[in-house]
Amino acid sequence: MASQLVRFADWTSPVPPVRREVLSALPHPDEGRPPLLFVPGLGHAAWAFREHWLGHAAQRGYAAYAISPRENGSLRAYVHDVVQAAAGLPRQAVLIGHGAGALLVAQALARYPAKAAVLSAPVLGGWSALGTALRTNPRGTLPVLFGGPLKLHRRQLFAADLPEADGYVNRLTRAPLRVYRQVFEAPDPQPPVGSPPTLVVGSPDDRIVTRKALDRAAARFGGAPLLFPGLGHDLMLDANWQEPIDAILDWLEKQLAA
Amino acid sequence: MPDTPDIADRRDAVCVIGAGASGLVTVKNLREQGFAVDCYERETGVGGAWNWRHDRSPVYSSTHLISSRPLTEFPDFPMPDDWPDYPHHSQLLSYLERYADHFGLRDDIWFGTEVVAVTPGGEGRWDVTTRSTGGGEERVQRYAAVVVANGHNWSPKPLGVDTSRFSGRVMLASAYKDPAQLRGRKVLVIGGGNTGCDIAVEAAQQAEKVWHSTRRGYWYTPKFLFGRPADQVNARALRLRLPLRVRQWLYHRTVRLTVGDVTRYGLSEPDHRPYESHPVVNSQLVYHLGHGRITPVCDVARAEGSIVELTDGRRLEPDLVIAATGYLPRFDFLTPDLLDVDEDGRPDLHLHAFARHHPTLAVVGLLQADAGLLPLAHWQSVAVARWLRLRVTDPVHAAAVQQKESSRPLRSWTRLRVVPSSRHWFEVSHTNYLRALEDLLREMEPA
Structure with a gap:
């Protein structure tokens, strides 16, 4: 495993700065709870959290932020942006990553001592993620192997007959191809610094992240996944979006009280 | 020293001396290991040498870093990436202040409080005498460990030439x-x-x-x-x-x-x-x-x-x-034997951090390197915090680590040849030093 102390890559070729898009919803009054930073997965951006989760979290008293991936980025640059955004918040933040955003969070945890972390429908990388993707969506995934784009289907993302689903799918963008490769090739993340409590949430009906993958992810962070049957992969956009975010915030309250 | 009733026992708490960069990382990393911390700072704000408001701060209006941002920032709290390669000293102060606020460190810092004496209190514990810089009563509290982070750029080395009869x-x-x-x-x-x-x-x-x-x-x-x-x-x-x-x-x-x-x-x-x-x-x-x-x-x-x-x-x-003849480290509140200080005033510390005969006494930030000090101080304090934790949770493992560390060759982490000068003895190569620290951290991991 690469050294955690001797970081030549960071020292000799720092990630170039960009202007980052960070959307936010702030509570009034702010009672000093830790801020939440939502990290979207591939194809998604901060808007996916602005639809419901940011506002809802703010209503429950949390300053909530969501970051968009930089244009033309790489896995390393995305992780860098997450750490930069987290360190730029006024207080120690809770990192909440969705999909491949959970991989970004898992890697960011080795570089920033988060107050807590939530991995939602996590795609934690490795070739097993590609295997799952191939099984559940062969037509959309196969082209990736030959340098084509990954295509996500609305039925993969949303379980219910969601009226907004087509609109959401149209808003998906294509991450640079190298990012997909980097996700599949991603090594196991280095251990988190500051040992933050970590929660894994997902849906047994997710057609991108299997139940088994959820269990594996939860086991790695020492727990069992919190499951929300009936929802698709995009927990934050699906019809029943309120259930998971409320459960996440309830869990967080318990952790903060402990 | 007899147990007098006016010594307040802080039990498992650790005392940190100084709230500059080294003190702040130490407070944060001790808290991450679950320690209660009391940090004493004689000035009224955080930042130590980098706080130009402090009388003892060596910075001047044009001071910029001499190591670049990626080699100077804390490894788990990066500086904003749109800052210049060599930030200005005021940026470094705002960085340290943000660090203190981000991790809520000020709650544990007693500002305007000077440490007068640190003496062994038996069983590896320490009696720390403090006094408000404004004067007043001295107070003695007993701690499980003491980490000294008082910096080494505040006490100017005297000029070797008598200038008393110089008219300029x-x-x-x-x-x-x-x-x-x-x-x-x-x-x-x-x-x-x-x-x-x-x-x-x-x-x-x-x-x-x-x-x-x-x-x-x-x-x-x-x-x-x-x-x-x-x-x-x-x-x-x-x-x-x-x-x-x-x-x-x-x-x-x-x-x-x-x-x-x-x-x-x-x-x-x-x-x-x-x-x-x-x-x-x-x-x-x-x-x-x-x-x-x-x-x-x-x-x-x-x-x-x-x-x-x-x-x-x-x-x-x-x-x-x-x-501009430089600065010397000073530990007025400790008797020289505690840090094995030789006649030239040089403490002899394992990895320039751990007191050789007092497992609950450590110094953080007493280094000069070919890179910024902050990352080194960070990892030093991580090692100190994990060491103190290990002593409590697994004394057998801790003893084994101590045994192994005592045989670590000096040349693996010190510079073999440095110019003879009153402050180059604590010059290290940052990569060699970090590798030695990483080795120690690995030894301390649960088997």
């Missing part, structure tokens, strides 16, 4: 704050370190006449090489694991090609190889030498009346002498 003004570099203090003066800057060179450069732009007195020849590293910060270029060579001799040769070649032969300007040839002393990083000194704005001179012999006489017999008539 003599100023310590720590009192130098603003170039306006130099305007129109005839200035003699004594000292070839980073501060001395910075002040000489400022004087070159403000003063009527500038002499720069140095005792030996130095390697002047430019701040940028090949369009990159010089320390990042150095890190590239380190990454390739080139042997020291090869790196010294490369360095020599690079400096020859970029800066050229500095003896042309009247400077002496360096009397040591590159990497054998703390690097002097300054691009502008040579520039001003080449414009005749700075006259290099040798060491000062005596000062009397309006005359300063040099060791080569030359006589100068400056009206302002600035002594």
